[in-house]
Amino acid sequence: MAIEFGIRAWAACAPALQSPEAWQAWSLAPWLPEGSDLPALAAMAPMLRRRVNAIGRAALHPAYDTLPPDESPAKPAAPAAPAVFASRHGDTRRAFDMLSELAAGEPLSPTAFGLSVHNAIGALFTIDRGDASNLQAVAAGRDTVETAAFEACALLADGADEVLLVCYDAPLPEAYAEFADEPGCLFGWAWRIGKPRPGEPVFRLDIDHVREAADPDTAHPVLPHALDVLRFMLIGDAELRHRGERAVWRWQRHG
Template identity: 50%
Template sequence: MIGFSVKQWAAWAPGLVDRDAWRAWASAPWVPSGTETPALQEVPAMQRRRIERLGRMAIQTACWCQEAEESGVPLVFASRHGDVARSMELLEALAADEPPSPTTFGLSVHNAIAALYSILRRDRGNYVAVAGGRATVETACIEAASLLADGAPEVLLVVYDAPLPAVYADFADEPDAGFAWCWRVGPVGAEGDAVALGWNDEGGADDTPAALPHALDVLRFLLSGDPSLQWRGDGTAWHWRRNA
């Protein structure tokens, strides 16, 4: 069992661009859809042009959660699929016997968005990018809790994903959505919403696909005030509790 406090949060998805909208969504959730892109006004235009939509979503929520003058706060960036659209560009180029773009390759790797964020802020602190299958959110929270246990006063946790390209549709096991959210987490006892996460191997099949992507369901749990969230994924039973 791990625990931490969510001191601040931010989220972005098409049609959900402020905190009041997200709180209303948590009471009656739906799968976000659309092609809108965050304005990301915190980033100069010349640098903003290099950032694709998925990166803009993730970096926008991180900018909202992290104070402009801060540096050195450990970062955990978590995405189940990463920037798979860029990966498809590379694969299509190879299939067409064309040379893949070095820029596209460099920005397709899983830590690219976290690296871009640290470069934009000129921040040389610790950052890590994780992917943990269906349990990517839980994996990221364990990483954040480990950093807190090692003495970090707080950690910035950014979770983000985008719809899969159509060629991967047969492999989808949850609703597709483009979204990003960020939690600023501190140790147990800090200000904010206290959250505990436990897990065990109880055997049995994974949960059937829910009405939301799992990462959005975890955000809904935080915002809705629900006392708990039970979920099974990748052979593990996960138990979320509030005020634990």
């Protein structure tokens, strides 16, 4: 089974990497972003913006930046495009802080709990824009980006003209570091995708083969996989392979 799509617009955000030019230069000589210094989320209404922490800013900056040119941040076009927000770990820092408070016998904040759930960042985006279109939140381990791309293309197949795909993550808290299987950093990127059109590159994703349970994992990645996928798109490579938890995925670019 394979999916194909075109990318109408893209944007990305990480510490020291906010402009398209900076990301294009990064794609030629990639490095792992460090820190959590991101610009204020000026596109969002102040009452909602105060609820957004660093991982939320990393996800939402590119989401706003990929809106169609004729659509203002506060007034979505009718109908607005559905969205898929994807993150391996979500807002683990906020959840870990709440678990620490619970262990110390302190009361939990209902607001903090509401903002820690996996669809909270995408929900703030839709609330800010008065957008009632389909929103999905995806977490699928090492297959998160690929699963999200399939979800987005399923929405295209269901009749959507375009779909917003947002992938983001942040380093795990130190207490969980032993479970990490790839480098961690704060980042977010967004693609506004549609069905392939003549004259634009076509991106194809399929399963090269299903992994055997005994398949060894010998790779030592330099970047989180989601950033490898972004680099593949930016640099124009013909193919990228990824060893997921249950499958080996193949990304291809044509045209």
